[in-house]
Amino acid sequence: MGEEIKDRIFDIYKEKFPVCKERHNELVKYIPGGATRSLSYFKPFPIHIDYGEGSYVFTPEGHKLFDITNAYGALIHGHGDPDIVAAVQAGIEKGSQYSTPTMAQLKLSKLLCERVPGLEKLRFLNSGTEATLYALRTARAYTKKDKILKMVGGFHGTHDCVAASTKKNVITAGIPKGMTEDVIEVPYNDIEALEQAVKENASELAVVIMEPFLGAGGVILPKKGYLKSIREITEKYNVLLFFDEIFSFRVHTGGCQALYNVIPDLTTVGKVIGGGLPIGVFGGKEEIMNIYCHEHTDTPLYHSGTFNGYETVMQAGYAALKKFDADAVDKINKIGQYFHDNLERIFKENGLNIQSNHIGSYLNIHFVNEKVTTPELAMKSEEELLSLMHLSLLNKGIFTIPRALYILSCKMTEKEIDNLVNKIDETLKELLPLIEKKYTHLLL
Numbered sequence: 001m002g003e004e005i006k007d008r009i010f011d012i013y014k015e016k017f018p019v020c021k022e023r024h025n026e027l028v029k030y031i032p033g034g035a036t037r038s039l040s041y042f043k044p045f046p047i048h049i050d051y052g053e054g055s056y057v058f059t060p061e062g063h064k065l066f067d068i069t070n071a072y073g074a075l076i077h078g079h080g081d082p083d084i085v086a087a088v089q090a091g092i093e094k095g096s097q098y099s100t101p102t103m104a105q106l107k108l109s110k111l112l113c114e115r116v117p118g119l120e121k122l123r124f125l126n127s128g129t130e131a132t133l134y135a136l137r138t139a140r141a142y143t144k145k146d147k148i149l150k151m152v153g154g155f156h157g158t159h160d161c162v163a164a165s166t167k168k169n170v171i172t173a174g175i176p177k178g179m180t181e182d183v184i185e186v187p188y189n190d191i192e193a194l195e196q197a198v199k200e201n202a203s204e205l206a207v208v209i210m211e212p213f214l215g216a217g218g219v220i221l222p223k224k225g226y227l228k229s230i231r232e233i234t235e236k237y238n239v240l241l242f243f244d245e246i247f248s249f250r251v252h253t254g255g256c257q258a259l260y261n262v263i264p265d266l267t268t269v270g271k272v273i274g275g276g277l278p279i280g281v282f283g284g285k286e287e288i289m290n291i292y293c294h295e296h297t298d299t300p301l302y303h304s305g306t307f308n309g310y311e312t313v314m315q316a317g318y319a320a321l322k323k324f325d326a327d328a329v330d331k332i333n334k335i336g337q338y339f340h341d342n343l344e345r346i347f348k349e350n351g352l353n354i355q356s357n358h359i360g361s362y363l364n365i366h367f368v369n370e371k372v373t374t375p376e377l378a379m380k381s382e383e384e385l386l387s388l389m390h391l392s393l394l395n396k397g398i399f400t401i402p403r404a405l406y407i408l409s410c411k412m413t414e415k416e417i418d419n420l421v422n423k424i425d426e427t428l429k430e431l432l433p434l435i436e437k438k439y440t441h442l443l444l
C-alpha cells in the first residue's frame, strides 16, 4: 500500500513538471545537485520557478502554484509588490550602489531602531549568516571573553562557529574541530540547564545566542516566563544576551523581543527587512555598538563589506517595512491563527493526532503524536509523510517547504487559506491508508 501511494504521487509529479526535469538535468551539469542551496533540493528533482505574482509562482510548464514558502520567509508582501518594485525602479535608475553612507541607509536604520527596542545602533550587511557572525564577534570583542552558549536545535546560519554546533546539521565535515571548543549547548526551554551552564562558565562566557522561538527547529515556542528568566540570569552573571531575530522578527513590528517584552543586548534581523533582497543587520545597545564608532574610540573594531548598505536593498527594505505596520502585522497574524484553527479541525476530522506549531505568520505541521515543545520532538516527525505531503501538495498547485513549514505573506486571504486547508485535507486523506498501515501511532 505504501509503495502504491508513493509511486502514484511521484508519477503525477514527474508527469506534471517535465520542463523542470529537463532544466534540472541541464543545471546539474553546472551546479552540484542542480540547486545552489541545499534546502532547495528534493527528490525526484526540484521545482523551477520562472516568475511570481502576489501569492503565486509560475513554473516553466505554466503551472500556477500558491507559494506558502515566500522565499524562506524573506517575502512579507508576496511577489512583485508594486510599492517595492516602484521603490527599486526609481532608485536603480540613479544608481545601485555607492561607496559612501547614503540617505537610504539613514531611513532604514532609523526605522529599525525606532521599532526594535534592542536596536539602539546597527550595521548593515548582506545575509543573516554574516549578521550572526558579526554579532558574535562583537560580543567577544566587547566582553573580552571567548565562549558562547547556544540552544540545541537553534539555527543561526551557516558560518563555522554556529554550524559546528547545530546538531541538526549532522554533516559538519569541513568545519575545524576547534570551532566547538568555545561553544556550550543547552536544551531549549530548559531554564535550569541554562542557569547551571551560565553560572559554571560566567568568567569565560561572552554571550547567550538564541532565537526567541526556534524557527528552523520546528516553530518551538518559549515556555511562559522562559525568556524573562534568561534575561535575569544573563544580567546576574554579567553575560550578554543576543536574540537572533532573523526569522522571528516578522511576528511583531518590533520583533519577538517587543512581543514578549524582553530586551536583549544584541539583536540580528534579516529576511523581510530587505523587501525580498539580500540583507542582514546586527546591532544592539549603543555602548556595545560604539566599539565600531570612529568618533568614540581611536581603535574601532573593523567591519566592512563591498555590498554593505547596498542602495537598492535599502530602498526595497524601507518600502517593505513602511507598509508592514501594526495593522499589517495584526492582519497577517490573524490569518495565521485562522490557518492554524482550521488545520486543527481537519486533523481531528481525519482522526489524526498530529501537530500544528504556530506563531504569527508561521506554521509547522509535525507528524508527531504529542505536543512539540522541543526540537528533538520536531525531529521525530515522520520523514516519509513529510516528503509525500510536500510532493502531493505540489501536484495540487501548492508550493511548500518540504518539512511542512508554512510562511504566509500579507497578500494572502482567508479564501486562499480555505483552499490551502482543503488541499492539505485531500492530501491527508490520500495518505491515510499509509498512516493506518505504517504509522498507527498518529491515529487518534
Ligand SMILES: Cc1ncc(COP(=O)(O)O)c(C=O)c1O
Pocket (backbone or CB within 6 Å): 072, 127, 128, 129, 130, 132, 155, 156, 157, 158, 211, 215, 216, 244, 245, 246, 247, 248, 270, 271, 279, 280
Ligand atoms: C534565525 C536565523 N538566523 C540566521 C539565518 C541565516 O540567514 P541567511 O540565510 O540570510 O544567511 C536564518 C535563516 O534562515 C535564520 O532563520
